[in-house]
Amino acid sequence: MNKLHKLASLALISTVIVGCSSSPSEPEKTPTPTEPTTPPISESDRYQAERYDIKEDLAPKEPMSVEHIDEIVPQYEPYSLGGTKNYTVRGQRYQIIKDPKGFKEKGQASWYGKKFHGHLTSIGEVYDMYSMSAAHKELPLPSYVKVTNTDNGKSTIVRVNDRGPFHPGRIIDLSYAAATKLDVIHTGTANVEIEVITPEKPQSEHQQKTLPKYQIQVASSPHKDRVETLAQDLSQKLSVPSFVGSDQEIHRVLLGPFDDYNLTQNALEQVKLLGYSSAFIRKN
Structure with missing residues (x-):
């Protein structure tokens, strides 16, 4: 591979959109007669292999108790710019649903955990496997979705902030916490x-x-x-009250409470500017 070809490959890797199961990208380049006839490893697959420290996804070493998992209360949020754009993965084009109000879908749910924990989601937020989040292929981001496990009748609400799962028959990828809530961890899918x-x-x-x-x-x-330490630091930087909410092994940095929704939104924007892009608003 000559130097120009290497630079072109690096440029292509940098444009890959981040996702939970497979990164949205442009279709692979068709080999010309002068290129090798053996299909090369796709830039998307190479990017994924180099991006994560863990090759196979897995759950945390210690099981999570569902008692302390907070239910998310849906809040109005404007869609992100990247969360409303159509995209291509593995040669398939995905069209974002323009008006998702009332949208329902049946299929299989899977989950993703430690391998992706701390990495960016498709809209640039940090994936937290202990949060009630999920990934969907066509919903605008972020969206709120009620998920019901029809195998056992359990249901919960998740905030969709990522793309995936890109596997036949699967319609949603749940965070580790959400999958635990719905008893999907041991079965893998539901x-x-x-x-x-x-x-x-x-x-x-x-x-x-x-x-x-x-x-x-x-x-x-x-x-x-x-x-x-983080709670104290943010309280000083933003001049807002902060505290730590603890449930068994999990501890959360919480700011507030706030009486006004607009003030809460302003504080959230400041928090995200400080680098905490997965922060979200919840009701008391």
Whole structure:
């Protein structure tokens, strides 16, 4: 491979969109008669192989208890710019659903965990396997979805902020926490039905003030000392109250509470500017 070809390959790798199961990318280049007849490893596969420290996905060493997993309360969020763009994976074009209100779908759910923990999702947020999140191929990001495991009747709500799963028959990839909540961890996959929840945008100051108080969850970790340090640091930098919410082995950095939704949104934007792109708003 000559120098020009190497530079072109590196440029292509840098444009790959990040995803949970397979990164959205442009179709592979068709070999010309002067190139080797043996199909090369795709740039997408090479990128994935180099990007993750763990080759095969797995759960944390210690099982997670479902009792302390918080339910997400859907909040109005504008869609991200990248979360509304059509894209291509493995030669297949995916069209984003423009109006997902009332959208329902049945199929199989899978889950993803430690291999992807701490890496970026498709819209640039940090994947946290202990958060109630998920990946979907065609919903605008972020979206809120009610997921029901039709094998056992259990249901929960997740925030969709990633792309995938790119496997036949699978319609949603659950975070480790969400999969634990629905008892999908041991089975690996489960039959599910999903339904999009579309929160209404607050229209007036009066409506915003009548809503419950809000908190911002910044991060979660099993290391309490690190979480406490981060909570103090953010409180000083942003001049907002902070505290640590602990449930068994998991500790969360929480900011607030806030009475006004707009103020909460402003604080969330500041938090994300500091690098905590997976932070989200939740009700008290």
